Amino acid sequence: MHAFQPTFQGNMAKDGNFLLEMMKHRHPMSSNFPTILLFTFILFAASLAAADAKDTLLSGQCISGNETLISKSGVFELGFFAYDGWYKYNLGIRYKNLVERTPVFLVQYPTHFSIGAPLCFLKDKLYTIGDHYPSENVLWSSEGNGSAASVAILLDTGNFVVRDEMNPSVVMWQSFDYQGTGDALQPGAWIASDTVTGASIMTNTNDFFPYYCTLQIDKRRKRGFAINVGGSYDFGGASYGYHGTFPDWMVTYKEGVDSVQLNVPKSPNAIEFLKLELGQVSFLRWSGNGTFGTWQPLWSFPSSCSLSPFICGAFGACTQAGKCRCIDGCKPTLADEWDLGRFTSGCSSIHPMKCDAENSFTTDTFVLLDNLQGLPVSEYARDEPATSSEECKSACLSSCYCTAYSYNSGCKIWQFKLHNLSLADSPPYSSI
Template identity: 40%
Template sequence: MGPSLVFLLVLLLLLAGGGAFLATAASTDTIVPGKGMAGNQTLVSKNGRFELGFFTPGSGIHYFLGVRLRNMAEYSPTFWIGDRVGVIDLPGVSLEVFADKLYIKEEGVSLWWSSVAGNGSSSSGGGGAAAVLLDTGDLVVRDQGNTSRVLWRSFDYPGDSLLPGGRLGLDAATGTNVSLTFKGFSHNGSLQVDASRRNGFVLTTDGIDSRGVFPHWMVTSEDNGSSLVLNHPDDATNSTEFLQFNLGLISLMRWSDSTAGWVARWTFPSDCKSGAFFCGDFGTCTAGGGGCECVDGFTPSYPDEWRLGYFVTGCSRSLPLSCEANGQTEHDDSFAILDRLKGLPYNAQDEPVATDEDCRAACLNKCYCVAYSDESGCKLWYHNLYNLSSADNPPYSKIYVRLGSKLKSNRGLATRWIVLLVVGSLAVASAMLALVLLCRYRRDLFASSKFEVEGSLIVYSYAQIRRATGNFSDKLGEGGFGSVFRGILPGSTTVVAVKNLKGVGQAEKQFRTEVQTVGMIRHTNLVRLLGFCINGNRRLLVYEYMSNGSLDAHIFSEKSSLLSWHVRYQIALGIARGLAYLHEECEDCIIHCDIKPENILLDEEFCPKICDFGMAKLLGREFNSALTTVRGTMGYLAPEWIYGQPITKKADVYSFGIVLFEIISGRRSTERMKFGSHRYFPTYAAIQVNEGDVLCLLDSRLEGNANVKELDITCRVACWCIQDEDNDRPSMGQVIRMLEGVVNMEMPPIPASFQNLMESEDSGIYSEESWNLRTRDQLTSSRFPSSF
């Protein structure tokens, strides 16, 4: 093999790295004094998932120390470490440990070193220090003689991204206040914990603050709210997530195998109407906040991400500026007017010139000037354009955006031929597309014509649903009637939950019930149906997305952050209002038939919304009951379900009473365990309420932190709701007035079925059948107090 061929092969190998990493010579698993990591080596975590090395962003020439996902280097983001000290000559660079500090050295000169936690004393174990990359992606310097003693960790200096297990806020062990930071050409920002709010944070951009709250499922609050830890994904073995901080926007990114890209699972701000930076650099929010577009002369930087509804990556020039292309000092770049704007973009720089022509010239003379405005004095924008938003109504603002000189077309013969060719191609393509859409429309119209739906529901195509859900890649949960997936509506940034019904026969009945029931109701405490899809045997429902998931995940799980009593009380009130609307305010009384924590969803403010109307029964106002087969969930069923008696809206009231006890106690009412001398929690609760000892019913994790008056009222309401006879239970309208303290309540009696259960327990003959198979003869007829 000749020397020239060898050189060519080596060159190809170097280029194959894509600029991300230069020809890794080898990998190591630890860095100890006297044995550093060379610039073309990597440090690999024990599980093989992460690697530390010197990487370069994009096609730059500088390399920085960072961590990335080892098995997906082509797509992996880089989690930068330290102050981002750039190096060029990788063979002359090394990462070394000396004493108890970590150093980056280039040709023997120290460029960067780690700080030391605690008092800065040297290692006490006598074995010196070592640097190790943990399985979480955290680079730590620790004492070799006492490996539990960490001297420094990269998670305390996370830069602009945070891996699961990483902390924001005060680290009690080191005293470090950890925050995310962003540094751009002329902008900077930070993300810090707001300890005054539960899961709160402050996002600062060039000194301007905006405040938000992380979803409950995303972070875990520690140290009385002074720090937040990013949770691992529920399916951590198959999912990869990280928190990404961009200028003015923060996102939880998740890898999607179906789209081979990173998808934003959560963002703040959540849309372009509420966030100046949502559409990214040179992206503009369309009038009414309908979505993001690139300004003329620019295209999406990452089209795949834009198709998935993640716009923060912004837009890039279609053609470079003349000064960027060839270093000219005299510029012939053009400007395109951008008018009908809602105010001026972010971070304008005042230029002291006298005329409009001087303002234009001032921008042209600075290669980094990207736009100017001469409306009220001369204003220039450098490097970036953020916060572009179209306005519906005047007054309007306008700016002039700088375009590459080649965008000015030469109107010659060749140009005309190109235009004609493009127009002709577009005409043919449009005709073909119109035929395809017409056929699809007629097919979908035929499939959906048998459904009469009231309200403003949207009929989606199956292709739209597939694109919105990333081919059903992000499952939120699964129930008896099908699975629910997270998605983003096509052409918008609206996050939705898509229910894919299963079982053709049952699904058809389920589908008709949900569409006809939910499609015509609107209430703050009822989940909203946005649209549906019919495709062959497929039936799909598109709902608004609830970022905090279902109630059961918050009151029963030890892993979730603790809901305060105030939040629980407001959730109880919200459920009651939603049920009251169904029972008393709809044109037809709607009985839900399956009230349980799994069917209560929580939005980002923990406002409860009742969902899953597949069980619902609609009753005309001339009817007060309906005979049905048993439906619902054992443990929440009213006695009349078990005995085949007529079902009324009071069946929902009973289920609500059981849910109230679970909200109060933080435990399943059907748990088989001892509560004092009782095995069924509602029995124990009814006795304690009558004895006036309600604090013992409160979730022990709250440590008695509750409004005792509200707790007593809520416990009494729960006991009234679970009375044996439906006539002894209050209506949901009465429940609301009781919870709000508008009416006085008498002490509720202990239901007769509970008393019989207590006698069975006392005699030692308790069995599950003594509760589930009780007879109607055992029920009392004590009437509902007239004071209601």
């Protein structure tokens, strides 16, 4: 996954208008390897992986680095994986054979680990060693009363459990109870209210900086849920909430415990999961031949950007007809997802910006947006002490993270990506 910050600045100014500078992200050059040598290495590595594959940790055993647990079916693997574009790693579970856009189901709340961090199992404790205090992160503990026969095992369902080795029906801990800490949920896992603490277990995503998004159950309605979108956690500005209901074919509602469980697919070959993105939750099924393919949405809420313009992604705008489109100067970041009606990947700029280009001779260009329905709300919008549009433009040009500016009886500039844009068909228009 590429991380990029589209910046908008330029050389065309007009009072009361929103001016944007476009860039495009760079792709690293690929390397060429001798075909025979590469093929031989793949066969050798595959034979080693098959010989070493295991699904269980016994007391006193650990995994670390690139080591993983692999379910007996070969469908799931557990290990330390990069998540949300971070350079650190998180303990998670993923589909082993899907190399393209495979989700990572977090086993614990996002905690950054070095690549050499271990996951260890003792008869009375399952824990990881993190980079920050407290360095020991305990996933499960029997407080000294554990059975010497307990094991930690990755099941074919994708559930990582601590259970009695002699009596597998006795489960002391399972990852399905704690998976609602990432942005993806496996079939069989829960979204629930913690009956011990009273706190909601939420699915959240940080992939849309500077915004966050959470999904939690709505206790007022059967199979109800709420999506909340806001700025960073210390942001005191606007937040947005959307309420919906899970279809009964997709989840099982547990009476009296305020929880829903994502149903297991009826077909054993179906690969499905629940995905939370900015302003939208979707139930996706893998469609493809072998390891390559795409995720088809079977259900999404909201289904139209008219309710949540956030679902058009960064630099995407919602039209009055309820359709997403990229603003002028941008194109869909993942065109195949847009073709399937999934727009949250947003848009990226077509032209390189000066401060990100590989040569200093690039000229920034502006795109004028003068038919917006309201201004984008962001904690990274700030007023500047400029007395003209030229001074306002200069203030934006002075920062590579400036994405837009507007001068209308005062100067305002925006930094980082722009979300929640709507286009108006008739006055009053807003210009930024």
